[in-house]
Amino acid sequence: MSLPTEGFFELRFESIGGLGAHGAGQILATAAVLHMGLNGAQFSSYGSEKKGSLVRTFVRLGPAGRPVRTSAPVEAPNAIVVFHAALLRNPATFGGLRNDGLLIYNSPPGPVPEALAALPRTALAIRVDALGIAVAEKSRPNAVLLGTLCAVVPFLDSAHVRGALAEEFAGKHPEAVASNDRAFRRGATEFEVHEGVGLAEGDLPIVRPEPVWGYETQPVGGIIAEPGNTAWNDLSLSRTGWMPVLHHDKCIHCGTCDLVCPDLCLVWRDGGPDSTFERELMGVDYRYCKGCMRCVESCPTSALVREAETPGLADQLRVPQFPGFIS
Ligand code: SF4
Ligand code: SF4
Structure with missing residues:
Protein backbone atom coordinates (compact mmCIF):
# COMPACT_ATOMS: atom_id res chain seq x y z
CA MET A 1 0.00 0.00 0.00
CA GLY A 196 -10.03 -13.63 -0.24
CA VAL A 197 -12.66 -13.67 2.55
CA GLY A 198 -14.81 -11.02 0.81
CA LEU A 199 -17.25 -11.88 -1.94
CA ALA A 200 -18.16 -8.40 -3.26
CA GLU A 201 -16.90 -7.12 -6.62
CA GLY A 202 -15.32 -3.66 -6.87
CA ASP A 203 -15.50 -0.80 -4.38
CA LEU A 204 -18.20 -1.09 -1.72
CA PRO A 205 -21.05 1.44 -1.98
CA ILE A 206 -20.83 4.54 0.18
CA VAL A 207 -23.17 4.46 3.19
CA ARG A 208 -24.59 7.78 4.38
CA PRO A 209 -26.59 7.34 7.58
CA GLU A 210 -29.81 9.27 7.27
CA PRO A 211 -32.78 9.72 9.61
CA VAL A 212 -35.46 7.10 9.03
CA TRP A 213 -38.08 9.84 8.81
CA GLY A 214 -37.85 13.35 7.40
CA TYR A 215 -40.43 16.10 7.11
CA GLU A 216 -41.90 14.47 4.02
CA THR A 217 -42.11 10.93 5.35
CA GLN A 218 -42.89 11.22 9.07
CA PRO A 219 -46.30 9.96 10.27
CA VAL A 220 -48.99 12.66 10.17
CA GLY A 221 -50.09 14.25 13.40
CA GLY A 222 -46.66 14.07 15.00
CA ILE A 223 -47.28 10.48 16.10
CA ILE A 224 -44.22 8.86 17.67
CA ALA A 225 -44.54 5.31 16.38
CA GLU A 226 -41.54 4.00 18.34
CA PRO A 227 -41.35 5.94 21.60
CA GLY A 228 -38.21 5.85 23.74
CA ASN A 229 -38.41 2.54 25.55
CA THR A 230 -35.99 0.96 27.98
CA ALA A 231 -37.03 -2.52 26.86
CA TRP A 232 -35.96 -1.92 23.24
CA ASN A 233 -32.61 -0.50 24.27
CA ASP A 234 -29.59 -2.55 23.26
CA LEU A 235 -26.46 -1.56 25.17
CA SER A 236 -24.26 -4.44 23.95
CA LEU A 237 -21.99 -2.13 22.02
CA SER A 238 -21.23 -0.14 25.17
CA ARG A 239 -19.16 -3.01 26.56
CA THR A 240 -15.49 -2.52 25.82
CA GLY A 241 -14.36 -6.14 25.87
CA TRP A 242 -15.44 -7.30 29.33
CA MET A 243 -18.69 -8.79 30.61
CA PRO A 244 -19.96 -10.06 33.97
CA VAL A 245 -20.46 -13.83 34.10
CA LEU A 246 -22.57 -15.50 36.78
CA HIS A 247 -21.33 -18.68 38.47
CA HIS A 248 -24.55 -20.16 39.82
CA ASP A 249 -22.86 -22.44 42.36
CA LYS A 250 -21.55 -19.43 44.29
CA CYS A 251 -24.66 -17.26 44.20
CA ILE A 252 -26.56 -16.76 47.47
CA HIS A 253 -29.31 -14.71 45.77
CA CYS A 254 -28.74 -11.77 48.09
CA GLY A 255 -29.76 -9.20 45.46
CA THR A 256 -26.81 -6.85 46.04
CA CYS A 257 -25.92 -6.91 42.34
CA ASP A 258 -29.47 -5.87 41.47
CA LEU A 259 -29.24 -2.89 43.82
CA VAL A 260 -26.16 -1.48 42.09
CA CYS A 261 -26.89 -2.35 38.46
CA PRO A 262 -27.88 0.84 36.63
CA ASP A 263 -29.79 -1.05 33.94
CA LEU A 264 -32.31 -3.81 33.63
CA CYS A 265 -29.79 -6.62 33.35
CA LEU A 266 -30.30 -9.15 36.13
CA VAL A 267 -33.03 -11.71 35.58
CA TRP A 268 -34.86 -13.29 38.53
CA ARG A 269 -37.49 -15.97 39.06
CA ASP A 270 -39.63 -17.05 42.02
CA GLY A 271 -37.83 -19.51 44.27
CA GLY A 272 -40.76 -21.95 44.34
CA PRO A 273 -41.84 -24.30 47.16
CA ASP A 274 -38.63 -26.36 47.13
CA SER A 275 -36.26 -23.41 47.33
CA THR A 276 -34.92 -21.74 50.44
CA PHE A 277 -34.92 -18.45 48.53
CA GLU A 278 -37.91 -16.30 47.77
CA ARG A 279 -36.27 -15.08 44.55
CA GLU A 280 -33.43 -16.68 42.61
CA LEU A 281 -31.02 -15.00 40.22
CA MET A 282 -31.09 -16.73 36.83
CA GLY A 283 -28.48 -14.73 34.98
CA VAL A 284 -27.74 -11.62 32.99
CA ASP A 285 -29.57 -10.19 30.00
CA TYR A 286 -26.56 -8.84 28.12
CA ARG A 287 -28.80 -6.80 25.83
CA TYR A 288 -28.99 -4.21 28.60
CA CYS A 289 -25.51 -4.66 30.09
CA LYS A 290 -22.97 -1.92 29.42
CA GLY A 291 -20.17 -3.70 31.24
CA CYS A 292 -19.72 -1.21 34.09
CA MET A 293 -18.81 -4.07 36.49
CA ARG A 294 -20.61 -2.58 39.47
CA CYS A 295 -22.31 -5.94 40.00
CA VAL A 296 -18.96 -7.76 39.98
CA GLU A 297 -17.41 -5.31 42.43
CA SER A 298 -20.33 -5.58 44.85
CA CYS A 299 -20.98 -9.33 44.81
CA PRO A 300 -20.02 -10.69 48.27
CA THR A 301 -19.34 -14.25 47.09
CA SER A 302 -17.58 -13.61 43.76
CA ALA A 303 -20.43 -15.35 41.99
CA LEU A 304 -20.25 -12.63 39.38
CA VAL A 305 -16.84 -12.33 37.76
CA ARG A 306 -15.38 -10.17 35.03
CA GLU A 307 -14.48 -12.18 31.92
CA ALA A 308 -13.20 -11.20 28.49
CA GLU A 309 -16.01 -11.07 25.98
CA THR A 310 -15.32 -13.38 23.06
CA PRO A 311 -17.56 -13.34 19.97
CA GLY A 312 -20.85 -15.11 20.68
CA LEU A 313 -20.31 -15.54 24.45
CA ALA A 314 -22.95 -12.99 25.45
CA ASP A 315 -25.52 -14.59 23.11
CA GLN A 316 -24.67 -18.01 24.53
CA LEU A 317 -25.03 -17.02 28.21
CA ARG A 318 -27.81 -14.44 27.89
CA VAL A 319 -30.96 -14.96 29.95
CA PRO A 320 -33.72 -12.88 28.30
CA GLN A 321 -35.46 -10.38 30.53
CA PHE A 322 -38.58 -10.39 28.37
CA PRO A 323 -38.80 -13.86 26.74
CA GLY A 324 -41.21 -13.97 23.84
CA PHE A 325 -41.37 -10.17 23.66
CA ILE A 326 -37.83 -9.18 22.71
CA SER A 327 -35.52 -11.80 21.23
S1 SF4 B 1 -24.56 -10.10 44.49
FE1 SF4 B 1 -23.59 -12.05 43.96
S2 SF4 B 1 -24.40 -13.51 45.44
FE2 SF4 B 1 -25.74 -11.71 45.52
S3 SF4 B 1 -27.40 -12.20 44.04
FE3 SF4 B 1 -25.85 -11.07 42.93
S4 SF4 B 1 -24.54 -12.66 42.03
FE4 SF4 B 1 -25.71 -13.64 43.63
S1 SF4 C 1 -21.84 -4.90 34.38
FE1 SF4 C 1 -23.02 -3.08 35.03
S2 SF4 C 1 -24.70 -3.01 33.56
FE2 SF4 C 1 -23.83 -5.07 33.39
S3 SF4 C 1 -25.05 -6.33 34.81
FE3 SF4 C 1 -23.29 -5.58 35.95
S4 SF4 C 1 -23.97 -3.70 36.96
FE4 SF4 C 1 -25.45 -4.17 35.33
Whole structure:
Protein backbone atom coordinates (compact mmCIF):
# COMPACT_ATOMS: atom_id res chain seq x y z
CA MET A 1 0.00 0.00 0.00
CA SER A 2 1.37 3.41 -0.92
CA LEU A 3 0.28 7.03 -1.09
CA PRO A 4 -2.05 7.52 -4.08
CA THR A 5 -0.79 9.64 -7.01
CA GLU A 6 -3.95 11.75 -6.72
CA GLY A 7 -6.12 12.53 -3.75
CA PHE A 8 -5.31 11.15 -0.31
CA PHE A 9 -4.77 7.95 1.57
CA GLU A 10 -7.90 7.92 3.68
CA LEU A 11 -8.50 5.99 6.89
CA ARG A 12 -11.59 5.54 8.98
CA PHE A 13 -11.50 4.21 12.55
CA GLU A 14 -14.78 2.61 13.62
CA SER A 15 -15.04 2.47 17.38
CA ILE A 16 -16.92 2.80 20.63
CA GLY A 17 -16.20 5.71 22.93
CA GLY A 18 -13.55 4.72 25.47
CA LEU A 19 -11.38 2.52 23.22
CA GLY A 20 -9.11 5.35 22.17
CA ALA A 21 -9.89 5.76 18.44
CA HIS A 22 -9.81 9.55 18.61
CA GLY A 23 -6.45 9.51 20.39
CA ALA A 24 -5.07 7.00 17.87
CA GLY A 25 -6.13 9.24 14.98
CA GLN A 26 -4.45 12.24 16.59
CA ILE A 27 -1.22 10.32 17.20
CA LEU A 28 -1.14 9.01 13.62
CA ALA A 29 -1.83 12.43 12.07
CA THR A 30 0.68 14.14 14.37
CA ALA A 31 3.41 11.67 13.43
CA ALA A 32 2.60 12.01 9.72
CA VAL A 33 2.50 15.80 9.62
CA LEU A 34 5.25 16.70 12.09
CA HIS A 35 7.70 13.88 11.48
CA MET A 36 7.04 12.11 8.16
CA GLY A 37 6.81 15.17 5.92
CA LEU A 38 3.22 14.49 4.85
CA ASN A 39 0.17 16.68 4.71
CA GLY A 40 -2.71 15.42 6.77
CA ALA A 41 -5.92 16.11 8.64
CA GLN A 42 -7.81 14.27 11.36
CA PHE A 43 -11.12 14.69 13.14
CA SER A 44 -13.71 12.52 14.88
CA SER A 45 -17.47 12.37 15.10
CA TYR A 46 -19.33 11.05 18.14
CA GLY A 47 -22.54 11.53 20.06
CA SER A 48 -23.05 13.62 23.16
CA GLU A 49 -22.38 10.66 25.48
CA LYS A 50 -19.06 9.82 23.80
CA LYS A 51 -18.13 6.91 26.10
CA GLY A 52 -20.10 3.86 25.03
CA SER A 53 -21.51 5.39 21.87
CA LEU A 54 -20.37 5.09 18.27
CA VAL A 55 -17.18 7.01 17.44
CA ARG A 56 -15.76 7.51 13.96
CA THR A 57 -12.30 8.98 13.42
CA PHE A 58 -11.17 10.15 10.00
CA VAL A 59 -7.58 10.61 8.84
CA ARG A 60 -6.41 11.90 5.44
CA LEU A 61 -2.75 11.75 4.43
CA GLY A 62 -1.02 12.99 1.28
CA PRO A 63 2.34 14.28 0.05
CA ALA A 64 3.59 17.59 1.42
CA GLY A 65 2.74 19.55 -1.72
CA ARG A 66 -0.90 18.49 -1.81
CA PRO A 67 -3.06 20.68 0.45
CA VAL A 68 -5.98 19.10 2.29
CA ARG A 69 -8.99 21.21 1.30
CA THR A 70 -11.78 19.08 2.71
CA SER A 71 -12.97 18.30 6.19
CA ALA A 72 -15.76 15.97 5.06
CA PRO A 73 -16.06 12.52 6.65
CA VAL A 74 -14.08 9.77 4.91
CA GLU A 75 -16.69 7.89 2.88
CA ALA A 76 -14.47 5.79 0.58
CA PRO A 77 -11.52 4.73 2.75
CA ASN A 78 -8.36 2.92 1.72
CA ALA A 79 -8.21 1.44 5.20
CA ILE A 80 -10.73 0.80 7.97
CA VAL A 81 -9.72 -0.08 11.53
CA VAL A 82 -12.47 -1.66 13.64
CA PHE A 83 -11.84 -1.24 17.38
CA HIS A 84 -14.72 -3.48 18.58
CA ALA A 85 -15.66 -6.79 16.94
CA ALA A 86 -19.38 -6.17 17.57
CA LEU A 87 -19.22 -3.35 15.01
CA LEU A 88 -18.67 -5.97 12.28
CA ARG A 89 -22.40 -6.69 12.57
CA ASN A 90 -23.17 -3.19 11.27
CA PRO A 91 -22.95 -3.09 7.42
CA ALA A 92 -22.15 0.64 7.63
CA THR A 93 -18.81 -0.29 9.22
CA PHE A 94 -17.49 -1.44 5.81
CA GLY A 95 -19.20 1.36 3.85
CA GLY A 96 -17.22 2.63 0.84
CA LEU A 97 -14.13 0.41 1.35
CA ARG A 98 -12.10 0.43 -1.82
CA ASN A 99 -11.60 -2.83 -3.71
CA ASP A 100 -7.85 -2.84 -2.95
CA GLY A 101 -8.52 -1.67 0.61
CA LEU A 102 -7.58 -2.98 4.01
CA LEU A 103 -9.69 -3.84 7.04
CA ILE A 104 -8.05 -4.38 10.44
CA TYR A 105 -10.32 -5.67 13.19
CA ASN A 106 -9.90 -6.31 16.90
CA SER A 107 -10.88 -9.85 17.84
CA PRO A 108 -9.44 -12.81 19.73
CA PRO A 109 -8.42 -15.87 17.67
CA GLY A 110 -11.33 -17.80 16.19
CA PRO A 111 -13.20 -18.46 12.98
CA VAL A 112 -13.29 -15.64 10.42
CA PRO A 113 -16.51 -13.68 11.11
CA GLU A 114 -19.20 -14.31 8.48
CA ALA A 115 -19.74 -10.56 8.19
CA LEU A 116 -16.42 -10.25 6.38
CA ALA A 117 -18.03 -11.83 3.31
CA ALA A 118 -19.37 -8.32 2.63
CA LEU A 119 -15.82 -7.08 1.90
CA PRO A 120 -14.50 -6.65 -1.63
CA ARG A 121 -12.99 -9.89 -2.97
CA THR A 122 -9.62 -8.19 -3.47
CA ALA A 123 -9.50 -6.46 -0.06
CA LEU A 124 -7.30 -7.63 2.77
CA ALA A 125 -8.71 -8.46 6.22
CA ILE A 126 -6.41 -8.53 9.24
CA ARG A 127 -7.27 -9.75 12.72
CA VAL A 128 -5.39 -8.74 15.83
CA ASP A 129 -6.33 -9.47 19.45
CA ALA A 130 -5.92 -5.82 20.43
CA LEU A 131 -7.85 -6.14 23.68
CA GLY A 132 -6.02 -9.30 24.79
CA ILE A 133 -2.63 -7.72 24.11
CA ALA A 134 -3.68 -4.41 25.70
CA VAL A 135 -4.78 -6.18 28.89
CA ALA A 136 -1.56 -8.19 29.09
CA GLU A 137 0.59 -5.10 28.56
CA LYS A 138 -1.54 -2.72 30.70
CA SER A 139 -2.17 -0.58 27.65
CA ARG A 140 -5.18 0.17 25.46
CA PRO A 141 -6.36 -1.39 22.17
CA ASN A 142 -5.48 1.77 20.24
CA ALA A 143 -1.72 1.29 20.72
CA VAL A 144 -1.97 -2.31 19.45
CA LEU A 145 -4.07 -1.36 16.42
CA LEU A 146 -1.66 1.46 15.51
CA GLY A 147 1.17 -1.09 15.57
CA THR A 148 -0.71 -3.40 13.19
CA LEU A 149 -1.64 -0.51 10.90
CA CYS A 150 1.96 0.68 10.63
CA ALA A 151 3.16 -2.88 9.96
CA VAL A 152 0.88 -3.34 6.94
CA VAL A 153 0.97 0.20 5.48
CA PRO A 154 4.66 0.64 4.58
CA PHE A 155 4.72 4.45 4.20
CA LEU A 156 3.56 4.85 7.82
CA ASP A 157 6.89 4.99 9.63
CA SER A 158 6.60 2.90 12.79
CA ALA A 159 9.44 4.72 14.55
CA HIS A 160 7.74 8.11 14.13
CA VAL A 161 4.33 6.79 15.22
CA ARG A 162 5.92 5.15 18.27
CA GLY A 163 7.59 8.48 19.00
CA ALA A 164 4.27 10.34 18.79
CA LEU A 165 2.67 7.68 21.00
CA ALA A 166 5.40 8.17 23.61
CA GLU A 167 5.05 11.97 23.45
CA GLU A 168 1.33 11.67 24.05
CA PHE A 169 1.91 10.00 27.42
CA ALA A 170 5.31 11.33 28.47
CA GLY A 171 3.88 14.41 30.21
CA LYS A 172 0.89 13.21 32.23
CA HIS A 173 1.40 9.44 32.35
CA PRO A 174 5.10 8.65 31.92
CA GLU A 175 4.53 5.22 33.45
CA ALA A 176 2.35 4.33 30.43
CA VAL A 177 5.03 5.04 27.79
CA ALA A 178 6.75 1.66 28.06
CA SER A 179 3.51 -0.36 28.23
CA ASN A 180 2.08 1.40 25.18
CA ASP A 181 5.29 0.83 23.27
CA ARG A 182 5.19 -2.90 24.11
CA ALA A 183 1.56 -3.06 22.99
CA PHE A 184 2.44 -1.25 19.73
CA ARG A 185 5.30 -3.65 18.98
CA ARG A 186 3.16 -6.71 19.68
CA GLY A 187 0.43 -5.30 17.43
CA ALA A 188 3.03 -4.97 14.67
CA THR A 189 3.84 -8.69 14.74
CA GLU A 190 0.96 -10.65 16.30
CA PHE A 191 -1.68 -10.34 13.60
CA GLU A 192 -3.33 -12.74 11.19
CA VAL A 193 -3.96 -11.95 7.52
CA HIS A 194 -7.07 -13.23 5.75
CA GLU A 195 -7.04 -12.96 1.97
CA GLY A 196 -10.03 -13.63 -0.24
CA VAL A 197 -12.66 -13.67 2.55
CA GLY A 198 -14.81 -11.02 0.81
CA LEU A 199 -17.25 -11.88 -1.94
CA ALA A 200 -18.16 -8.40 -3.26
CA GLU A 201 -16.90 -7.12 -6.62
CA GLY A 202 -15.32 -3.66 -6.87
CA ASP A 203 -15.50 -0.80 -4.38
CA LEU A 204 -18.20 -1.09 -1.72
CA PRO A 205 -21.05 1.44 -1.98
CA ILE A 206 -20.83 4.54 0.18
CA VAL A 207 -23.17 4.46 3.19
CA ARG A 208 -24.59 7.78 4.38
CA PRO A 209 -26.59 7.34 7.58
CA GLU A 210 -29.81 9.27 7.27
CA PRO A 211 -32.78 9.72 9.61
CA VAL A 212 -35.46 7.10 9.03
CA TRP A 213 -38.08 9.84 8.81
CA GLY A 214 -37.85 13.35 7.40
CA TYR A 215 -40.43 16.10 7.11
CA GLU A 216 -41.90 14.47 4.02
CA THR A 217 -42.11 10.93 5.35
CA GLN A 218 -42.89 11.22 9.07
CA PRO A 219 -46.30 9.96 10.27
CA VAL A 220 -48.99 12.66 10.17
CA GLY A 221 -50.09 14.25 13.40
CA GLY A 222 -46.66 14.07 15.00
CA ILE A 223 -47.28 10.48 16.10
CA ILE A 224 -44.22 8.86 17.67
CA ALA A 225 -44.54 5.31 16.38
CA GLU A 226 -41.54 4.00 18.34
CA PRO A 227 -41.35 5.94 21.60
CA GLY A 228 -38.21 5.85 23.74
CA ASN A 229 -38.41 2.54 25.55
CA THR A 230 -35.99 0.96 27.98
CA ALA A 231 -37.03 -2.52 26.86
CA TRP A 232 -35.96 -1.92 23.24
CA ASN A 233 -32.61 -0.50 24.27
CA ASP A 234 -29.59 -2.55 23.26
CA LEU A 235 -26.46 -1.56 25.17
CA SER A 236 -24.26 -4.44 23.95
CA LEU A 237 -21.99 -2.13 22.02
CA SER A 238 -21.23 -0.14 25.17
CA ARG A 239 -19.16 -3.01 26.56
CA THR A 240 -15.49 -2.52 25.82
CA GLY A 241 -14.36 -6.14 25.87
CA TRP A 242 -15.44 -7.30 29.33
CA MET A 243 -18.69 -8.79 30.61
CA PRO A 244 -19.96 -10.06 33.97
CA VAL A 245 -20.46 -13.83 34.10
CA LEU A 246 -22.57 -15.50 36.78
CA HIS A 247 -21.33 -18.68 38.47
CA HIS A 248 -24.55 -20.16 39.82
CA ASP A 249 -22.86 -22.44 42.36
CA LYS A 250 -21.55 -19.43 44.29
CA CYS A 251 -24.66 -17.26 44.20
CA ILE A 252 -26.56 -16.76 47.47
CA HIS A 253 -29.31 -14.71 45.77
CA CYS A 254 -28.74 -11.77 48.09
CA GLY A 255 -29.76 -9.20 45.46
CA THR A 256 -26.81 -6.85 46.04
CA CYS A 257 -25.92 -6.91 42.34
CA ASP A 258 -29.47 -5.87 41.47
CA LEU A 259 -29.24 -2.89 43.82
CA VAL A 260 -26.16 -1.48 42.09
CA CYS A 261 -26.89 -2.35 38.46
CA PRO A 262 -27.88 0.84 36.63
CA ASP A 263 -29.79 -1.05 33.94
CA LEU A 264 -32.31 -3.81 33.63
CA CYS A 265 -29.79 -6.62 33.35
CA LEU A 266 -30.30 -9.15 36.13
CA VAL A 267 -33.03 -11.71 35.58
CA TRP A 268 -34.86 -13.29 38.53
CA ARG A 269 -37.49 -15.97 39.06
CA ASP A 270 -39.63 -17.05 42.02
CA GLY A 271 -37.83 -19.51 44.27
CA GLY A 272 -40.76 -21.95 44.34
CA PRO A 273 -41.84 -24.30 47.16
CA ASP A 274 -38.63 -26.36 47.13
CA SER A 275 -36.26 -23.41 47.33
CA THR A 276 -34.92 -21.74 50.44
CA PHE A 277 -34.92 -18.45 48.53
CA GLU A 278 -37.91 -16.30 47.77
CA ARG A 279 -36.27 -15.08 44.55
CA GLU A 280 -33.43 -16.68 42.61
CA LEU A 281 -31.02 -15.00 40.22
CA MET A 282 -31.09 -16.73 36.83
CA GLY A 283 -28.48 -14.73 34.98
CA VAL A 284 -27.74 -11.62 32.99
CA ASP A 285 -29.57 -10.19 30.00
CA TYR A 286 -26.56 -8.84 28.12
CA ARG A 287 -28.80 -6.80 25.83
CA TYR A 288 -28.99 -4.21 28.60
CA CYS A 289 -25.51 -4.66 30.09
CA LYS A 290 -22.97 -1.92 29.42
CA GLY A 291 -20.17 -3.70 31.24
CA CYS A 292 -19.72 -1.21 34.09
CA MET A 293 -18.81 -4.07 36.49
CA ARG A 294 -20.61 -2.58 39.47
CA CYS A 295 -22.31 -5.94 40.00
CA VAL A 296 -18.96 -7.76 39.98
CA GLU A 297 -17.41 -5.31 42.43
CA SER A 298 -20.33 -5.58 44.85
CA CYS A 299 -20.98 -9.33 44.81
CA PRO A 300 -20.02 -10.69 48.27
CA THR A 301 -19.34 -14.25 47.09
CA SER A 302 -17.58 -13.61 43.76
CA ALA A 303 -20.43 -15.35 41.99
CA LEU A 304 -20.25 -12.63 39.38
CA VAL A 305 -16.84 -12.33 37.76
CA ARG A 306 -15.38 -10.17 35.03
CA GLU A 307 -14.48 -12.18 31.92
CA ALA A 308 -13.20 -11.20 28.49
CA GLU A 309 -16.01 -11.07 25.98
CA THR A 310 -15.32 -13.38 23.06
CA PRO A 311 -17.56 -13.34 19.97
CA GLY A 312 -20.85 -15.11 20.68
CA LEU A 313 -20.31 -15.54 24.45
CA ALA A 314 -22.95 -12.99 25.45
CA ASP A 315 -25.52 -14.59 23.11
CA GLN A 316 -24.67 -18.01 24.53
CA LEU A 317 -25.03 -17.02 28.21
CA ARG A 318 -27.81 -14.44 27.89
CA VAL A 319 -30.96 -14.96 29.95
CA PRO A 320 -33.72 -12.88 28.30
CA GLN A 321 -35.46 -10.38 30.53
CA PHE A 322 -38.58 -10.39 28.37
CA PRO A 323 -38.80 -13.86 26.74
CA GLY A 324 -41.21 -13.97 23.84
CA PHE A 325 -41.37 -10.17 23.66
CA ILE A 326 -37.83 -9.18 22.71
CA SER A 327 -35.52 -11.80 21.23
S1 SF4 B 1 -24.56 -10.10 44.49
FE1 SF4 B 1 -23.59 -12.05 43.96
S2 SF4 B 1 -24.40 -13.51 45.44
FE2 SF4 B 1 -25.74 -11.71 45.52
S3 SF4 B 1 -27.40 -12.20 44.04
FE3 SF4 B 1 -25.85 -11.07 42.93
S4 SF4 B 1 -24.54 -12.66 42.03
FE4 SF4 B 1 -25.71 -13.64 43.63
S1 SF4 C 1 -21.84 -4.90 34.38
FE1 SF4 C 1 -23.29 -5.58 35.95
S2 SF4 C 1 -23.97 -3.70 36.96
FE2 SF4 C 1 -23.02 -3.08 35.03
S3 SF4 C 1 -24.70 -3.01 33.56
FE3 SF4 C 1 -23.83 -5.07 33.39
S4 SF4 C 1 -25.05 -6.33 34.81
FE4 SF4 C 1 -25.45 -4.17 35.33
